[in-house]
Amino acid sequence: MNIAELVKNAGVVGAGGAGFPTHIKLQAKVDTVIVNGAECEPLLRCDQQIMDFYAERVVRGLQLAVESTGAKNGIIALKEKYHKAIESLNRTIAQLHNRTISLHLLDNFYPAGDEFVLVYEVTGKIIPESGLPLNVGIVVNNAVTLMNIANAVDEKPVTDRPLTVCGAVKNPFTAFFPIGTSVSEIINFAGGPNLAEYVILDGGPMMGIIIPEKSSITKKTSGILVLPSDSEVVYQKTNRHAVKQIKSACEQCQDCTEICPRFLLGHELECHKIQRSTSVGLQDNITQAFMCCECGLCDWICPVKLLPRRVNQESKKLLFKQGVENPHHKTPTAVHPMMDYRRVPIERVLGRLDLIKYDKPAPFTDKKFDISKVAIPLHQNVGVPAESIVKMGDVVKKGQLIAKIPDGKLSANIHASIDGKITEINSSIKIER
Ligand code: SF4
Numbered sequence: 001m002n003i004a005e006l007v008k009n010a011g012v013v014g015a016g017g018a019g020f021p022t023h024i025k026l027q028a029k030v031d032t033v034i035v036n037g038a039e040c041e042p043l044l045r046c047d048q049q050i051m052d053f054y055a056e057r058v059v060r061g062l063q064l065a066v067e068s069t070g071a072k073n074g075i076i077a078l079k080e081k082y083h084k085a086i087e088s089l090n091r092t093i094a095q096l097h098n099r100t101i102s103l104h105l106l107d108n109f110y111p112a113g114d115e116f117v118l119v120y121e122v123t124g125k126i127i128p129e130s131g132l133p134l135n136v137g138i139v140v141n142n143a144v145t146l147m148n149i150a151n152a153v154d155e156k157p158v159t160d161r162p163l164t165v166c167g168a169v170k171n172p173f174t175a176f177f178p179i180g181t182s183v184s185e186i187i188n189f190a191g192g193p194n195l196a197e198y199v200i201l202d203g204g205p206m207m208g209i210i211i212p213e214k215s216s217i218t219k220k221t222s223g224i225l226v227l228p229s230d231s232e233v234v235y236q237k238t239n240r241h242a243v244k245q246i247k248s249a250c251e252q253c254q255d256c257t258e259i260c261p262r263f264l265l266g267h268e269l270e271c272h273k274i275q276r277s278t279s280v281g282l283q284d285n286i287t288q289a290f291m292c293c294e295c296g297l298c299d300w301i302c303p304v305k306l307l308p309r310r311v312n313q314e315s316k317k318l319l320f321k322q323g324v325e326n327p328h329h330k331t332p333t334a335v336h337p338m339m340d341y342r343r344v345p346i347e348r349v350l351g352r353l354d355l356i357k358y359d360k361p362a363p364f365t366d367k368k369f370d371i372s373k374v375a376i377p378l379h380q381n382v383g384v385p386a387e388s389i390v391k392m393g394d395v396v397k398k399g400q401l402i403a404k405i406p407d408g409k410l411s412a413n414i415h416a417s418i419d420g421k422i423t424e425i426n427s428s429i430k431i432e433r
């Protein structure tokens with residue numbers, strides 16, 4: 001069986017948040033494989049510690065990805081400040097005597113882990129508007145995905161997920177949990193929330209999404225962040241009047257455009273023009289929203305606290321609903337001359353969002369937590385949900401296939417993450433000991 005087939009069997013999907021089925025990426029033919037180890041979301045400490053504690057797995061996964069894609073080289077891109085990970089990875093690479101694998105060190109800015117930004121930082125290549133790394137001969141995989149590729153080839157399916165639990169909890173930490181573990185249970189292992197009114201985010205403060213306490217983790221959950229209900233981050237994600245406020249208060253200062261990482265890469269995405277068109281009800285410029293990666297820097301910088309990212313999200317939804325095609329596919333020839341000077345340091349992101357108090361270590365533990373029930377979502381990937389192949393009352397073992405890719409569809413296999421009995425099957429499969 002080839003590498004991509006083993007990875008398909010093991011149910012590997014992009015662990016950085018997108019959830020694209022990895023076996024598809026491994027079937028491409030490219031020049032370079034980049035490991036995204038930037039972990040640019042403030043407060044999360046997962047990937048950087050995986051690259052330290054599981055350096056051998058990450059490097060092995062990269063070798064396999066290089067082999068599968070026929071790439072000439074593999075580059076692990078991580079921040080210069082991840083000293084322990086750099087040391088562990090360098091040691092592992094030196095032992096391999098493999099000259100095709102190397103490290104690329106990044107500054108500590110947001111969004112260093114955005115694929116378009118990362119590809120430019122590492123190779124100097126600019127991905128076309130609305131394009132993919134593949135358009136410039138590159139495949140990008142998250143560090144945890146690479147670890148999962150190495151495990152898949154050893155016939156170990158994806159059953160557990162490393163993540164950081166942080167923010168307003170008593171003891172932030174990083175550990176593996178069975179996929180489907182309840183979020184509230186994980187927060188309790190961190191000593192519980194240390195305030196009465198809070199919300200929970202799946203992911204970091206910039207791109208994470210608010211989730212209910214009763215939800216469970218997926219293959220894509222890199223962090224669980226607890227924040228006060230009245231924090232700036234929560235306001236940005238929940239304000240229901242974002243569009244109305246843009247219409248009445250956008251002063252066209254252009255700050256949202258000048259900070260935008262896609263604009264700085266030379267893409268014709270001028271965020272202030274989308275806001276202007278929204279304000280006066282014009283269609284012109286609205287399609288630029290297709291190019292927005294929703295990094296949130298425009299919300300972060302707007303001097304009058306408007307939420308242009310939210311407007312872009314709404315615009316995209318409307319355009320999809322209307323069946324409007326994305327007309328933006330140009331390839332820029334050069335980045336903006338100020339690009340290097342407009343990288344936003346993580347400290348500034350944290351400062352403006354009043355999150356510095358949560359910028360604490362979240363040390364990795366390899367402790368195995370006693371999880372007695374899980375609810376494993378059938379849809380954890382780009383594409384369609386997996387199809388259950390178990391029935392109520394079945395007794396399953398950890399690692400057993402319980403849902404598979406529907407014939408001919410883009411999806412990902414799912415495996416039991418604990419031993420137990422199937423007690424419910426709907427959009428999730430529940431297993432109880
Ligand atoms: S930064 Fe705010 S005020 Fe300035 S153009 Fe953008 S949305 Fe309008």
Ligand code: SF4
Pocket residue numbers: 256259260261262263271291292293294295296297298299308309312
């Ligand atoms: S969220 Fe804002 S800053 Fe980020 S890509 Fe979209 S328009 Fe640009």
